[in-house]
Amino acid sequence: MSPKLKTVESQASLGVVVPKPGRSWGGLQPPGRVAAPGWDLDPKRQGRALPHSPWGYGPAVGGGFAGLDFAPPQKPEPRAPSAHIPVPAHRAPQGKARPDEVMAAAALTSLSTSPLLLGAPAAAFSPEPGLASWQEPLVQPPGSYSSGSSGDWGWDPASEQSSPCTPSPPLPPEAAHFLFGEPAPRKRKSSVQVLFQCLWKRCGKVLSTASGMQRHIRLVHLGRQAEPEQSDGEEDFYYTELDIGLDTLTDGLSSLTPVSPVASTPPAFPHLELPGLLHPLASPPPPVLSSARPPQACHSDHSYQGCLAPPRLEPQPGTGRACVPALPSKLGANLRKPRGDAKKCRKVYGVERRALWCTACRWKKACRRFLD
């Protein structure tokens, strides 16, 4: 009879995705990245049936939500946000190393633990090379501004108005650390920064810690005040992780080749909470470019991981294109937009996870999540 049973899909996605009435965006992402579990769907024809359980990422997660009748997800196993990345506690100096090696090792060890050599921030990371350390208390110098929000920073593309430039101090060294790499100075290579992005409809807030994100969701969206302890874990459902290739960032930031002259208005990436750094585009003329703002860490290509354009960076649809100073709007020309090179939902999530795309993308419209 009916050729396509699209209703099935929509219901499936909506039903599953929306634990609460009124919310429709179901950009939920399985814990951890791309586990791409049982999506045995055929992206081609097939009426794009969704996988049997869009968010049932395997039993490992506790299989809380596989059906339509799902209730607020069972706490899917306290997702240790960045617990993956097993950092060997320490490369224990081998007993039988050559003397010089031992020396080197010793030197390194002392280096990494000596506060003196590291300047101030020593306090920020525990002696134990830890993710744990940065996850929570990071970005918070012992005695300085410790406002209500206990230690997670974040920036909020959507509710920008709140305070684009929170009265924040010059940017403590810790922050720099955070920006440029990892919390702990060691653990150099192939590092991945994990951020947490709120998936609530028009929010998109990004925080550095899962706990912070949970709190955000709990308070702002769920309107609860409950103690985190007695949370039922529903918040988990409303945010996702963003992986950010730090290497990319570091590269970009440190070795800024004097390229990308004008126009290139790359999406600022999340951690640039620095008031001035943010909004290279939305803000008026660059108040002189002293030596300040680096062109930006990534202006194209492979660095998209670090450039996940924060959803909705633009101030308002109404104001028209206040940004993009140059670019003599060749709009007159019927030409389409040159096709921004920002990675769109499709690329980011892949066809298989179409359900995670923004609506626009799903409808084959201009992507609204990763604006150019």
Place this chain on the structure above:
DNA sequence: AATGCCGGGCG
């Protein structure tokens, strides 16, 4: 071939 998305159709 894959992507991004305009233009347009349908309920």
Place this chain on the structure above:
DNA sequence: CGCCCGGCATT
């Protein structure tokens, strides 16, 4: 409107 897709420009 929301939703979807044909089809075309781009990559």
